[in-house]
Amino acid sequence: MSPCSTLTEHLRQKGYRITLQREMIIQTIAHSEQHISAEEVFAEVRKHTPAANLATVYRTLDMLWEEGLACRNDLGECRIVYAALQHGPHIHLVCRYCNRLIDADPQALESLREELDTEYGFTADLQHISIFGVCAGCQLSSEKLKEE
Amino acid sequence: MSPCSTLTEHLRQKGYRITLQREMIIQTIAHSEQHISAEEVFAEVRKHTPAANLATVYRTLDMLWEEGLACRNDLGECRIVYAALQHGPHIHLVCRYCNRLIDADPQALESLREELDTEYGFTADLQHISIFGVCAGCQLSSEKLKEE
DNA sequence: TTCCTTATTGCAAGTATTTGCAATAAGGAA
DNA sequence: TTCCTTATTGCAAATACTTGCAATAAGGAA
Known part of the structure; x- marks a missing residue:
């Protein structure tokens, strides 16, 4: 189908x-x-x-x-x-600075999913979750900035 | 300070x-x-x-x-x-149906944070992450619905 | 097939958020 | 202290998204 x-x-x-x-x-x-x-x-x-x-x-x-x-x-x-x-599950890592999008392996979320289910009875949508943060490139450039 | x-x-x-x-x-x-x-x-x-x-x-x-x-x-x-x-870190569980907000223990995210850091060099903001899903109450009522 | 109920749509108005630009003011240099 | 550069602000307009309501049409009943 x-x-x-x-x-x-x-x-x-x-x-x-x-x-x-x-x-x-x-x-x-x-x-x-x-x-x-x-x-x-x-x-x-x-x-x-x-x-x-x-x-x-x-x-x-x-x-x-x-x-x-x-x-x-x-x-x-x-x-x-x-x-x-039908898109395979994956994690979106979104950089706060440059808005770059990185796809990460969703396997990392399995233990979290189980915990939320047993502890809170909450069925989490973790197939396509977005996680904000700072990517490797932007971390480097902000460190450089500090050194100057 | x-x-x-x-x-x-x-x-x-x-x-x-x-x-x-x-x-x-x-x-x-x-x-x-x-x-x-x-x-x-x-x-x-x-x-x-x-x-x-x-x-x-x-x-x-x-x-x-x-x-x-x-x-x-x-x-x-x-x-x-x-x-x-300065608010202590926590996870927001947001129900897709009833919009209810549940606070969960952020400890569940530690292994994820480490993995994203070592694998992708990505520093994730997991202190106050929102996770969408379906809460226990709404799951029950949707199951009831199916039985009818 | 036709009719009826009511979920769904389109429209227009509303709310939430962002942006371009000229005016203002923070903070370093003189 | 005064001046100068330019980051920041306020405004008004633009964009993104939501909502109320009357008109339409899906799909079950007759």
């Missing part, structure tokens, strides 16, 4: 109605290689049909996220970005 | 100018018990002086965050929230 029909089937079972707009939005994120913004999803949908509105795109993406069918990442600077879940 | 003067000293050393606005904003977040929004910081500053502008508050808070002197958390729903660092 294609990722799109899996997603729409899931929604249908939860009682959501399947509209043209929703199908287009799901197709767009499912077929995108990268995480993309709401604005980009809107542009893509508009290529195929004029039946789309930016507010609907925002609402649908947030709904997919709430249902656990898409991931949502705040990359700082108004960069909120979505992706379908 | 008070948290405020530590912060301003740090900024001065980095070459930032210390303005009345910055002092007021630093005082506000340093004395706040809770994480607070830019709007709340602005309201607090305004109580003491009319010399303040919302844009300046946003700029200053982001600057403090970039310098690693404050933390910044996206709690979803346009809830971006700041705090000074």
Whole structure:
């Protein structure tokens, strides 16, 4: 089954109605290689049909996220970005200084996930988590600055 | 030394100018018990002086965050929230459904921090990280829903 | 197939946040 | 102390995102 029909089937079972707009939005994120913004999803949908509105795109993406069918990442600077879940899990390391994005191995999060589950009964979305910090390059240049 | 003067000293050393606005904003977040929004910081500053502008508050808070002197958390729903660092570290668990906030023990993150440092040279801000997911209560009610 | 209920949409207005630019003022140099 | 450079501010406009509400249409019932 294609990722799109899996997603729409899931929604249908939860009682959501399947509209043209929703199908287009799901197709767009499912077929995108990268995480993309709401604005980009809107542009893509508009290529195929004029039946789309930016507010609907925002609402649908947030709904997919709430249902656990898409991931949502705040990359700082108004960069909120979505992706379908068939992308393999990974950690986004976002540099506070240069905004660079580094992908890290999600294995590092397994013990955390287990602890949050047993201790708090909380099912964490760790497939696509964003972690802010300072990358190696920016650390170096800030050290240089201090030496001067 | 008070948290405020530590912060301003740090900024001065980095070459930032210390303005009345910055002092007021630093005082506000340093004395706040809770994480607070830019709007709340602005309201607090305004109580003491009319010399303040919302844009300046946003700029200053982001600057403090970039310098690693404050933390910044996206709690979803346009809830971006700041705090000074003297608050003990903790994890925010944010429920995707009910937006409830649970504080978790930051100890769970130590091994992750080390791994990101050794593997990627990335210094992660894990003192006040937000993790999205589904809380125990919402998981229960969604299971009930399925049974019906 | 037609009808009905109500979830979903589009629109326009609202809130949250960022940005360009001219005016101001911090803090080092004279 | 005064002057000068330029970082910082305030303003107003731009962008990003959300929301209320009337109009539309999905999908189950008849």
